[in-house]
Amino acid sequence: MTRTYRSLAAIVALVAASHARASLRVVATTPEYGAIAATVGGDRVTVATLAKPTEDPHFVDAKPSHIVTLNHADVLIEGGADLEVGWLPPLIEGARNPKINAGGPGRLRASEGIQLLDVPAVLDRSQGDVHAAGNPHFMMDPVNAGVVAQHVADVFCRLDAASCSTYKSNLSDFQSKLDAKTKEWAAALAPLKGTPIVTYHPTWRYFAQRFGLVSDIYLEPKPGIPPSPPHLAEVMTKMNEQKIRVVLVEPFQSRKTAEAVATRTGATVVDVCQFPGGLPGTDRDYLALIDADVRAIVAGLRQGK
């Protein structure tokens, strides 16, 4: 019996110790928020991410291990524009952590203060899986990433005043790199201004708006509805008419469908991702991710010419 108690005490001590190391335990629903949190938090935070960068963020499993992760969290960063609505609520309920309950001090909704596109005038699911709050893929615009990073730094400072100067200096480092990179990306895409692109899902609307591309043709007939042959035929007609040269596809989307469309229209399939870690060399690095996306899109558009 004594031995059992001792090993139990050891486990408790271990758990307690692992809690004591970093100042803030941050959980991000999707990897781009995890990357921003890691950049702003530096060595003062530990960051866990629930969704994998390569999976469909609308359909993440509400695994019990995520409940444990959230139970330990000081901060939860979510998009908050309905992207996580199918899996986050039962995790929050299971986690029983008042810090991250709605309105809790550690609950951070990244979409707060962001101008969302595609806000539906009426809620009608015959139009597909529309999100009431608007298009949730706003982090594809680097300017929004800056807004979110500022928001993250504010929340970190409020919860951990002792490390606030570190968070602020990390933020300003990130912001200046982001500004410089945004100029680079804009310059790389400037010659392609007004070029239409085809994407699988309306994930690239914010990116296109920022960099002057036109993204309003999707392989999905309606958001969240799988591609159908008649719709794809329509897409191919538009691609031929508008001489569209690229089809953007993310790791979890059907590359086969994108290839079929591209082959028949002389376009190129471009592998992109909305999440750091979903493309090689972009793990936990938002700037590297957008860099890789911009390079791939520019190369694709040039190649398809």
Add this chain to the structure above:
Amino acid sequence: MKGWVLIALAAPLAAARAQEAPPQPEPPPPAPPPITVASGNAGKNYLNLSLDGLFAVGASTEPDVEGLETGGHDPAQRGFTVQNVEVVFDGAVDPYFKGQANVVLQIDPEGETTIELEEAYATTTSLPKNLQVKAGQFFTEFGRLNPTHPHTWDFVDQPLVSGRMFGGDGLRSVGARLSWLMPTPFYSEILLTAQNARGETATSFGGVAGDTQFGRPLDPDVVKSFGDMLYVPRYDASFDLGDTHTLVVGASGAFGPNGTGPDANTSIAGVDLFWKWKSARADKGFPFVKVQAEGMTRRYDAAATATLPAATFEDHGAYAQVVWGVKPMWTLGGRFDTVGGDVGDDPADPRFQPRRRGALEGTWYPTEYSKLRLQYAYDDRTGSKDAHSVWLQFEFLLGAHAAHKF
């Protein structure tokens, strides 16, 4: 309301931030002033509302469909069945509680509409020490399937063991449940439920007057003292095996008095297992493979009656199922069911006869708000004819999308 206040406070801050956006080489379209957004369903209304309709059509080689199908929400006759039309209300009550109510409507084979308050309960959201209390009318957290609603099931009907142990409507009653999320590095939770032990949703326990169990008549009025409640402890734990595999194991017990007489008790023990593989590149959650199995054993102490001596009956049952999410929105599955053990004092009661059943299903989900499922089952019954059954099931969901528990 607190959330709104925070949002309102955050707006000017965010506006200030947006103005700090870097100078663009190409002047971007003038940024409209940032707006505040509330999170979709949560935040625009005080409660979320949804309506789920579940229907079946099909036939069996045997006419006694209600005998073949043990569940109250299973197909009830050759032809069409309204399995379950469920209205769900849920939302935050205040900073301390979440509330949910499931009201079920059904149309029985005689055309009569019935209304049933399936669940109505509140759950705490802010208790310390990883504790959580749930109170009201709710499905007992025993095993994996019992606490869930029919539209979340992978097959058209409930497993035979659920019907044998818990009757047609699952084990549920009014009561309270305490749960503790243990401070272990892996997920591990202990739950203890105390509920009233009588009624048609507690068939193994008090039950209802007029019903029999193992051939013994029930008189639930014998359940009188506070100690005569149903107590249900449960433990479950989950492990991630690598990045794409998850295992959940659980053990449950249910202890309470039964309606055969004073000091007559029932105990049910169950173990359950769930394993899921999901691709790291899952599109809409597909492809995946999931395996679920539950086994239960029951000890039923029947009191002596005027004509029969006291007796102890023991029976058991299990099911195991595999569902393969082949590609986005398509699944194929198979299930094996078995129940057996003591028949009791009424050999004519088909509910206590040994049975085995095998079922195959295929489902197409046009979206996550609708589904179409085809199921074939072969029933190997003792004392009744074997049966082949084919059912086509249809579901639609309106309103707030209920998040999927794992």
